[in-house]
Amino acid sequence: MHMSVNLALQKNEAGPPQGSQAEPAADLRLRMRVYNLNFYYGSKQALFGINLGIAANRITALIGPSGCGKSTLLRALNRMHETVRYARLEGAIRLDDENIMGLDVTQLRRRVGMVFQRANPFPKSIFDNVAYGLRVNGFKGSLHEAVESSLRRAALWDEVKDQLHKSAYGLSGGQQQRLCIARALAVNPEVLLLDEPCSALDPVNTAKIEELLFHLKEKWTIVIVTHNMQQAARVSDFTAFLLNGQLVEFSPTSQLFTTPADTRTEAYITGRFG
């Protein structure tokens, strides 16, 4: 693993990218690495030779226009693509030096959790929603404590502590999305994937989730797909720009948005397409 600031995207080693001035290198570790990833839906190729490193305890944003493959890349990271028929990938994805294709898929998803575009709580109580993952994974210990700490981490506890046994459907959209984050955190994953988590939320709730993410990265590694460039600029440490299934540019966020190296990146962030 590279310890230098110049973590270049080289043939076999993909890391948070070159020229980072913002990050002190000493505490930069890679939690996940994507090597030469090609992804297909049937005969249609969706991703072309992606190399990417995901730094531990940092927020990595994936941006790009609709259909560029950013959600596909995200879903490959915990093999959610396997729910889609005829989807397959080539290349390797490593989580802490283990190939994720060799891991038990339920174990992998416990370690790499996911929050979806639309809040999707189960039609159960708030408590049961958070406890679901714990129960499925045979959690031993105080369910109540685990639920409380997850809700606290998702900055939702104070709002719901008196109605834990009411239906999750009674919550507002923003609260439901934070509940989904709490549910994902409850199984204590190493990496948290978020697929446009704020796309259905108003600015106030979006701000709440962004602030939450900022706190969460102390403990978790976060990858977020977002349509919203301002959001990527606000919350992330590294940003990857994808276009037509190719990784165009991967840099520290401040660099990508101020001095993009590729003209296509520049065109996208200045709003000339997308």
Place this chain on the structure above:
Amino acid sequence: MATVPIAVERAGPGWGPRTLLRRLRSGDEIAHLATLCFAASVILITTWLVYVLWVNSALPRHKFGLHFFLTSVWDPIFDQFGALPFIYGTLVTSAVALLLAVPAGLGAAIFLAELAPQRISDALTFVIDLLAAVPSVIYGLLGIFTVVPLLRKYVQPFLHSTLGFLPFFQGPHYGVGFLAAGVLLAVMVMPFIISVSREVLLAVPVDQREAALALGATRWEATWKVIVPYARIGILGSVFLALARALGETMAVTMVIGNNPRISASLFAPGYTIAAIIANEFTEATGDLYLQALIELGLVLFLLTFILNGLARLLILLTTQRGTAQE
């Protein structure tokens, strides 16, 4: 302020009063009226049905009163009519049918909706929908020539030797009886349960499954603990549809139940159902009391269906409220 000129303009010469003719000319009113009539006809037919059954069963209602429901003697020669064995037979055969058909039907629906490859699922669903359309007399033949001999030769001796200590599995094995009717009904109502449950399971949003999988649930855990609970109201609906069919099924049951108005705890014993006795005896009913007793049985069957449907709705109501708040 601004409303005044608008109101004036509306009342202007171009509009005129909204006469009935004018209203009819715009298609909306006609569509409204027509659909209202169709909807109202359902209520009208139901009311009319109850009324006809009620009026035409006056004699036994006056003669027997509530005893009609509590006595088990059915003797047209001495004008003694009691509905209990028929109510019992109807409920027992339907219960046996549901006990067998619900687990099997739900299992098949889960397979078709969640596990089977698309093409197999579509092909099997087509066959199942066909099965739902087979006339019940055909099922009756299947019952006589296949179900009854199988029960008599293999199933009943087996049940007798293994579970014979239970009152349900005692007595001689005729083949025909409650068990045969229940099994045959199970075969008949299963297509309904499978077909409706499959549709309901397929309608569960994909994000529910993904949420469970992303938490490390296995495919089966996602199906059993998330998809099925999400769809439970629709699944219950399919069960009640099946129940309604089982309660009223006439032909096939008549052919295999043994047609004996007796109450027996043993499922091996022959019995009778309301629908079966009406079909069997209506044409040969001599005397007004006899005929009207059969009509009253029809009324009872109607009420039975009505009550069970009401209970079903209550159950759905209760589970939807409770389901959200359990730990």
